[in-house]
Amino acid sequence: MKKFAFAFGLAVMAMFTAPAWAADGKALVEANKCGSCHKLQGPAVTTIAEVLKRKAPDLFYAGSKFNKDWLVGFLQSPTVIRPAGTVYANNIKTDASQQDVIVTPPKCASKLSAGDAGAVADYLMTLKDASMKTGFKTGKFSKARARMLLTKKQPCNACHTLPKRGGGVSCPTFEGIGARLNPDWMYSFIQNPQHWDPKIWMASGDYDEKTMKLMVNYLASFK
Ligand code: HEC
Numbered sequence: 001m002k003k004f005a006f007a008f009g010l011a012v013m014a015m016f017t018a019p020a021w022a023a024d025g026k027a028l029v030e031a032n033k034c035g036s037c038h039k040l041q042g043p044a045v046t047t048i049a050e051v052l053k054r055k056a057p058d059l060f061y062a063g064s065k066f067n068k069d070w071l072v073g074f075l076q077s078p079t080v081i082r083p084a085g086t087v088y089a090n091n092i093k094t095d096a097s098q099q100d101v102i103v104t105p106p107k108c109a110s111k112l113s114a115g116d117a118g119a120v121a122d123y124l125m126t127l128k129d130a131s132m133k134t135g136f137k138t139g140k141f142s143k144a145r146a147r148m149l150l151t152k153k154q155p156c157n158a159c160h161t162l163p164k165r166g167g168g169v170s171c172p173t174f175e176g177i178g179a180r181l182n183p184d185w186m187y188s189f190i191q192n193p194q195h196w197d198p199k200i201w202m203a204s205g206d207y208d209e210k211t212m213k214l215m216v217n218y219l220a221s222f223k
């Protein structure tokens with residue numbers, strides 16, 4: 001009888017603590033006004049004008065996009081991911097000598113404690129796009145071929161910065177991208193960026209499976 005009561009007590013505790021934890025994260029997101037900059041509910045905007053007004057990246061599919069451990073660290077002390085901000089056109093000005101200069105790219109305003117960051121990350125990880133194909137397995141690949149692909153065959157580095165090799169500043173850096181992003185999401189985004197963001201200015205490529213694997217393995221190796 002005692003044993004049963006104990007087990008029953010544990011089951012009741014589990015029933016109540018699991019959703020309460022997730023709800024905690026949601027309440028923290030509301031209390032910290034994350035939604036004043038980020039879109040927390042889909043669907044994505046569908047006009048270029050709306051993209052240009054975007055203050056911060058969409059978070060309504062955060063659970064498909066990010067690695068949770070990365071989120072927990074970032075939410076406590078955000079780093080710069082997009083060197084010229086969320087919409088580079090809004091932060092690049094031409095100076096007196098006709099050079100383009102970046103004007104103070106806004107950083108994420110999140111300054112959560114370790115405990116709150118954990119709860120918010122747990123909540124964000126529940127925001128998933130169920131249609132995303134999952135199960136990408138990272139494996140061996142040729143770094144030389146991957147580098148050639150991303151810098152010569154495809155102009156990825158015109159917009160993105162490659163670790164130690166430089167590149168464009170108008171888009172998220174590839175530095176640390178392997179720690180930041182879920183490989184399944186990278187695969188899906190590279191294949192069809194417009195599935196996630198209908199008016200985003202990255203072209204979808206008609207890549208074969210081998211090329212896709214090479215790209216995602218290479219990006220996933222940038223920890
Ligand atoms: C004042 C506006 C503002 C507020 C408030 C804000 N953020 Fe941000 N956040 C940003 C900007 C701008 C970026 C893009 C930074 C970059 O790319 O360098 C960002 C980036 C992020 C990213 C990475 C997104 C990506 O796709 O790379 C996450 C996750 C995030 N914020 C979560 C949060 C959470 C959670 C809160 C609330 C606790 C929050 N932010 C509050 C402006 C804000």
Ligand code: HEC
Pocket residue numbers: 057082086150154155156157158159160171172173177181186189190200201202203205215219
């Ligand atoms: C014309 C500029 C441009 C080119 C060229 C380009 N991209 Fe992008 N890329 C973007 C934009 C814009 C985004 C989304 C920006 C954002 O989230 O703020 C993006 C996002 C990404 C992301 C998600 C990054 C993140 O951190 O959120 C990956 C992965 C990516 N691109 C890979 C590639 C690869 C691989 C190539 C080459 C085959 C490439 N891109 C070429 C503009 C470009």
